[in-house]
Amino acid sequence: MIAPSILSSDFARLRDEVDEVIRAGCDWIHIDVMDGHFVPNLTLGPPIVKALRRHVQATFDVHLMVESPEHWIPAFVDAGADILTVHYEATPHVHRALQMIRESGKRAGLALNPGTSPDGLSYLLADVDLVLVMTVNPGFGGQSLVPSTLAKVAEVRRMLDEAGRQDVHVEVDGGIHAGTIRQARDAGADVFVAGSAVFDEPDRALAIESLRAALRE
Ligand code: DX5
Ligand code: ZN
Numbered sequence: 001m002i003a004p005s006i007l008s009s010d011f012a013r014l015r016d017e018v019d020e021v022i023r024a025g026c027d028w029i030h031i032d033v034m035d036g037h038f039v040p041n042l043t044l045g046p047p048i049v050k051a052l053r054r055h056v057q058a059t060f061d062v063h064l065m066v067e068s069p070e071h072w073i074p075a076f077v078d079a080g081a082d083i084l085t086v087h088y089e090a091t092p093h094v095h096r097a098l099q100m101i102r103e104s105g106k107r108a109g110l111a112l113n114p115g116t117s118p119d120g121l122s123y124l125l126a127d128v129d130l131v132l133v134m135t136v137n138p139g140f141g142g143q144s145l146v147p148s149t150l151a152k153v154a155e156v157r158r159m160l161d162e163a164g165r166q167d168v169h170v171e172v173d174g175g176i177h178a179g180t181i182r183q184a185r186d187a188g189a190d191v192f193v194a195g196s197a198v199f200d201e202p203d204r205a206l207a208i209e210s211l212r213a214a215l216r217e
Contacts, residue, residue: 001027001028001169001190001191001192002026002027002028002192002194002198002208002211002212003026003027003028003029003030003061003171003191003192003193003194004021004026004029004030004193004194004195004198004199004204004208005030005031005032005063005141005173005193005194005195005198005199006018006029006030006031006032006195006199007032007043007141007195008141008142008195008196008198008199008200009199010199011044014048014052015052015055015056017199018052018056018058019055019056020204021198021199021204021208022056022058023205024204024205024207024208024209025205025208025209026058026198026208027058027059027191028058028059028060028061028083028191029052029056029058029059029060029061030061030063030173030193030195031044031049031060031061031062031063031081032063032065032195033045033062033063033064033065033066033072033076034065034066034138034139035065035066035067037066037067038065038066038067038087038089038090038138039065039138039139040139041139041140045075046072046075046076046078046079047079049062049076049079049080049081050078050079050080052080053079053080059082059083060080060081060082060083061082061083061085061109061171061191061193062076062081062082062083062084062085063085063109063111063132063173063193064076064084064085064086064087064090065087065090065111065138065139066090067090067091068090068091069084069086069087069090069091069097070086070091070093070096070097070100073086073097073100073101073104074100074104077101077104077105077106081106082106082107083106083107083108083109083129083130084101084106084107084108084109085108085109085110085111085130085132085171086098086101086108086109086110086111087110087111087112087113087138088110088111088112088113088116088120088121089113089116094110094120094124095123095124095127098110098124098127098128099127102127102129107129107130108127108128108129108130109128109129109130109131109132109169109171110124110127110128110130110131110132111131111132111133111134111138111173112131112132112133112134112152112156113134113137113138114134114135114136114137114146114148114149118152118155118156118159121156121159122159125159125160125163125165126163126165128165128168129167129168129169130168130169130170130171130191131156131160131168131169131170131171132171132172132173133149133152133153133156133170133171133172133173133189134149134173134174135149135150135153135172135173135174135175135176135180135184136173136174136175137174138173138174141195141196142195142196142200143174143175144175145174145175145176145180145184146174146175149172150183150184150187151187153170153172153184153187153188153189154187154188156170156188157170157187157188157189158188169190169191170188170189170190170191171189171190171191171192171193172184172189172191172192172193173193174193176192176193176194176197176211177194177196177197177211178197178210178211178213178214179214181194181211181214181215182214182215182217185215192211194207194211197211198211
């Protein structure tokens with residue numbers, strides 16, 4: 001699945017940008033929420049997600065790069081998120097945060113920064129619907145994929161498969177473009193976030209098609 005990240009879109013035309021990638025055949029809309037503490041950047045909050053939700057049917061994949069995400073989960077559920085992903089590093093109560101998301105009837109994702117071991121996932125295998133392996137350090141679009149993260153994608157996929165959780169998505173985020181997407185897929189990812197590879201291109205349909213073509217090669 002291809003999930004364009006609106007971080008690289010023109011925020012002044014946000015609704016049109018989202019409509020365009022949906023028309024271009026993307027699967028999910030990836031929404032990067034940053035609080036200026038967990039990551040050195042500040043983006044958007046629940047009101048923007050809510051405003052978009054009124055016009056857009058697509059699945060909203062909300063990536064919370066915020067400290068203590070449990071404080072924000074209710075607001076993003078109310079705003080219309082479908083998938084909520086919290087960072088392992090962002091709270092001592094990651095299990096509780098995942099539980100809160102599921103109890104709200106939403107799908108729960110666990111994100112791991114490049115420097116984070118996947119070991120903690122072994123205690124959370126029953127509590128996730130998605131694992132997001134960050135392939136760059138979170139905070140900004142347009143960075144290069146950190147090669148060591150691909151082995152982690154494979155390790156996460158193996159842990160999930162061994163636990164009988166073939167249904168859990170493994171998502172990669174950061175530095176994904178036509179030249180890297182196959183490596184991520186071969187490592188075991190099935191959801192591909194792409195920000196600059198989609199929104200920095202004038203023809204978004206062509207950009208998404210070249211990602212799909214690279215997967216077919
Ligand atoms: C980074 C964000 C990403 C970002 C990816 O912190 O989580 O979703 O938009 O951007 P690209 O695809 O340009 O690396
Ligand atoms: Zn993201």
